[in-house]
Every structure is written in C-alpha cells, then in structure tokens.
Amino acid sequence: MAGNNKISFSDTELLRFITAGSVDDGKSTLIGRLLYDSKSIFEDQLSSITNTSHKRGMKDVDLSLLTDGLQAEREQGITIDVAYRYFATPKRKFIIADTPGHEQYTRNMVTGASTANLAIILIDARKGVLTQSRRHAYLASLMGIPHLVVAINKMDLVDYSRDVVKKISQEFSEFAAKLGLDNIVYIPMSALNGDMVVERGENLSWYKGSTLMEVLENIPIDNDINLEDFRFPVQLVCRPKTKEFHDFRGYMGRIESGQVAVGDKVTVFPSGLNSRIKEIVTYDGFLDYAIAPQSVTLTIEDHLDISRGDMLVKTENVPRVSKKINTILCWLSETALDPKRKYLLKHSARIVKAGVSKIDYRVDINTLNHEIVDTLKMNDIGRVELNVQQPLACDDYQKNHATGSFIVIDEASNNTVAAGMICPANT
C-alpha cells in the first residue's frame, strides 16, 4: 500500500459506496483503477493479474481482472451478487459493495445499496443516458442513498468532448429531478487511462471539478445518520445475577438513530410505558451520553417489563405504531410472492408474522409506470400493504433507514425473500 511511514489511519471515517453499471461501462476497470492508483493493490495480486493478462495476449495489465470472480462463477458463467472490497487512504477507509451489472440487477443493487453512503452510477460517454442509467437512478433514490456520483466514463473514446458531458449531465439531471434526487456530482473520466479517477491526467484540462477520489475522500457524511430521532431497539436484556451485579438489569442494543443522555425521559414501545435513562453502560465505562451508531447498554430508573424487540425512544419524539403498514417491497426470491400466505417479517430486533392485505401496484422500473398485478416476482418492486400480527414501532424509510426497513423471511424455506421499506400511509 501507499509508501508513507507516517500514515495513521486510526481516526479516519468510514465511507461505504456502491458502483452501478454494467460490465460494458467499465465498472471493473474503474474499481481496479481506484485500487491501483490509490496503491491498494498488493504485489501478489498484481503479479497474478499481470500473468493472466499476458496469457490472454494483452499488452497492458487488465485492471478489471482484480474483481474477477470465483471459480464457481467462471465455470458456470454466473455472477454471485455482491462482493465487498476494501481500501484506505490517509483520509478515509472505504468499503465498496461491488455488484454485477447484468443479471438480477435489482436484487443485487438493492442489497449493495442498503448499506451505502454513496452510489457511483457509470455512464458510457458514447452511449449516453440509457434505460439502465435511469433504472440505477431510480434504485438509488428508492434506497435513499445520500450521495450520488455520475461517472461519465470512456471519455477517451469521445475525444474528451465537453459537449458530450454537458448533454449527458443535462439529460440525467432532468430525469433525476423527477425522482427528487439533487446534489449529483458529474465527473468525466477515463478509467482505462486513469483520467480523473485518482489522478487528474492531462486529457480533461477543461474540467475544473474534483476527481472521483477527491469526492470520495471529502464528501461530508456526518449528516448521513439521523441524529434527531432516538431509536433504541432492545437486542438483549442483561441480568448477570452475579454477586457484584445482583440487581443489574441492562438493555443491550445499538442506538440506530439519534442520541441519548442520562436523565432523558424515554418511552418503551409497544407498551407505551415511561421512565428515565439511569445509566449508559459500556465495557469502557459509563457515558453521560451516546450517539448513533454506538452499541451500548442502558439502564432505566423504573422496573418495567422490557424484552428483546421492544424499542426505547424519547418521550417527546415517538415513532408510528401500527399493525397495518404501507411498504415498498423488493422481491428477491425465485419463488414469487403468494398473497395468501403468511410470512415472517424481521424489523430491527423483532420478528412478527405478516400477511398481504393488498398489492397496490408494481413499478416498471424502466418507465416508472405503475402496473396492477396479483403477485411480485424476483426483481419486482411493488407497493404492498401488510398486516402484522403485533404492532410495529416504525418510521418512514426515507426519514429513518434503521426503523423503516425490514426483511421478509419464508418460514418454510427460511430464506430471505424480500426487502421492505416502510412508506407514508397517504401516498
């Protein structure tokens, strides 16, 4: 990695991003370029891909081979959904969710996007904004990815033309505006030649904006986490009953959003009972307050009946509690949704039974038109009203990812069959 003995990574931030684009857009080359130019490729990896490149009769090293798949993929010509890759610069640590472009793009992109701060949408400068670019933009907006970069790649093949970039960014912006996406960063680049990825290169001197790496290193991400609404799903109740901790009763979990301080008035859902925060306990000592996404153990002033799956929130800022929820479902399973069946729904630390009360529509993700359907198949996205057996304390996904998201599990196969996002009742 980078040859600087003084590197200290210990106080860096973590940025997770996803790359959306098909193989032809040069996605693998872009990831390879990012890793290579940021000196994140190791000698043994480089020598392995150099050998392979030469075996295939290529003169230069094919950086896309760095993200080459598993034996199972090569043999069967399939692509396994998401691979995670890691690199670091002195400013930030990065996790890339690398999802293949062609097959099952919805399922893959939704999976990768669920944890991302930022999405890079690749556009081939020769081809311009395609149906699939719109699809990627739609999924980025649906999944609520906070930051969006449009990488206009293969500029070397359009003579680094400024007009091409202008046309593509105008067209993309118009479509994105309809989705409520703003603050999009457009970067012309040639991943193949390395222009504007990490280095500026010499071919795009008319472009005065940031390189991709500058954006990745500097885009502010502190506001990506909701620090307004305190939500604390209880994962475990800690009652050691040892001599030393005889009466200790702590609620263990992660602060999914917001912050909490000793003395705060809290309400427990679904029971609706109130108390105050007594202590914020961690292995490293007591805190006077804590913020998302810290994992802590909370104790409260009163002895209430609280168990796993309950949620502690601040009394002045409570979630919605309902047995009927409006959701957007992304169907992930080869077995289609059966509206007559009951499924398991896992939401924060709670698992409840759920059934479909109605399928409002399916979204054609190419045209964004709504279609009336009686089921959802793999890669379908639809609006579905669900009935849950016990009331859920939840928020709208666009406001709070942690308490607005859930997965659907098929009780017979135990497979995860859908990803769900809670939406407002009246849209």
Added chain:
Amino acid sequence: MDILINDKQDFITPVPGIMMKNEQVIIKRRTEDQLSHLDVLESESVHILREVAAECVNPALLFSGGKDSIVLLRLAEKAFRPGPFPFPLLHIDTGHNFPEVIEFRDRKAKELGERLIVRSMEDSIKQGRVVLRSENQSRNSFQSVTLLDSIAELELDACIGGARRDEEKARAKERIFSFRDEFGQWDPKNQRPELWDIYNTRVHKGENIRVFPISNWTELDVWEYIAREKLEVPHIYFAHTRDVYRRENGLLPVSHLVQPKDGEQSENIMVRFRTVGDMSCTCPVESEAANVEEIITETAITHITERGATRMDDQTSDASMELRKKEGYF
C-alpha cells in the same frame, strides 16, 4: 486447573467475578464528535454478536489464539459484560499448533472466566475420520472434518469466526451470517441476500450458520484495534530470530514437522508471523517489527496480502480457499 480437554467431559466452570474495565470512568462525548472507523466497525460487530446471542439456540465462538479471534474475544466482552458470554469458546486443534499459541489460548480462556472446549484432529485421525498421507502433511484443510463433527456433537446452530472479507476473494463474497447446509457446505451461488444490518439467523435442524462479525475489518483495522485496546497477542506475531529456509517465494519455519530438503539451506533470521495456523504451512515474513505500533506501520506499507505471504495452502490454486470453504472450512 487443566484447561486442555480432549475427552467429552468438557466445560470449564466460569471463574467468578467477571470484571468490567475502568468501572468508574466517565467518558464525556460531545455531539460534534465523529465516531472513528474503528468505533463504527466495533459497534457493528457488537451488534452482530448480540444478534447471535439473541436468536441462535446453541452458538459457539471459534477461538484459535490468533489475532482475529483475540479481537473477537474483546468484542464479546464489549457486547456482553457485565454478563458472561452466552456461548463457549471452541478450538479445533490440529495438533500442529505453535506451542506458545496453545499456552496463550488456555491462559486467555482462564482470564476471561469463559468455557473453552477443545476438539482435536488427533481424535479424528484415531477414529479414522481423517486419513493423512503423511504425519507431517498440512492439516489445515482437514480441520473441516473435526469442525463439522464438533458441530454435530455439540449440536451447534451457529459458529462465530474471525474471518475477514479482505483476506481472500472467496471471503469477499461471503455473507456475515453465512448459511451452511446439513453437510456443513457453503454454496456460494445460493446465499441469502443480506440487507442493511437485519440478519436472518433461521436454520432448520441439522443446518447451521457461520457468523463473521469482523467481515468488514481489514488486517490493518485488526492491528489498530489491538493497539487501541492494548490486547495481548502471542509472541510469535512479533519479530524474533528463527531458523527458516526458503522455498518458492516463501519462508518455511524449521520445526519437528518441517525440515529443509536436500539442497535447501536453513538460516537464522528475524521474522514474524502474520497469521498463526498449522505449523507445517504457516510461513513467517522477514520483519523487524517488534511491537504493535511497528506492525501497524509495516502493515500500512506492506506489499503482499496476508494470505499471499503466509499460507502455502492458499497458493496451491487460485480457488483453494473457495474449495475448502465448500467442504465446510471456516
């Protein structure tokens, strides 16, 4: 008390008085404080461990005495203290471990006051479950047999391991909660989608999951965390002089299992181990790094991946890790 147990009468009784570190310390934190990447990774791992504890019936934490599983132990302390761990520690002993690592393993379990179960490959060999070509052959891949037998015997539905996705490309595609069928096998193209941090822990009887709480950590993150938490690691991670000889691109440590062949000269040089596995296939690297800070510096500027440098068994083919995982390896 003798901690190394190979017969079936196992569990060590927890020692009383589980301690919380620095109980009276009050840490002030300002709202504008940004959590560092280590804070975020730590919290993610603690969340994962607590999900295992809450939803799995009979989990175990695979503890080898290596640096990744040492980090796991600290994360488990962060997750469950002041309570005891809700699972035992399980070590699959190849019989080819470095003696100082075994000593460390036993001492660590005792200090924590947690149960340690040891299952030995020696037993699998005696029972004829593992057949080796030679006594000195690498036992790394055969661990799977003993591991799967232990899972069946102890009726484990989840095994927590210290694998990381940056280690190897088969790992890069594996889930944090990785489902294994009734034969303990990993099917890379039939993995459950894993979204947000909502984990599906459900299995049918006989199936199990492997859980990798530090999936998103890199080798550097692990060393930085060891430094931050002041964790003790076995001495062989630090530079020391050792008799080694060169074979292909690697260094092999001379031991009763590994001797130079004709024409190979052993030499006594400064080395350290980056991983501690089977003595017959774990190779040291030349290094002067004598403490954690120096290892961090070295790791930050290193030019070879951890497995590329240190594991002969991963170099046999491009897909060797993938093949072993499909057979039930960690």
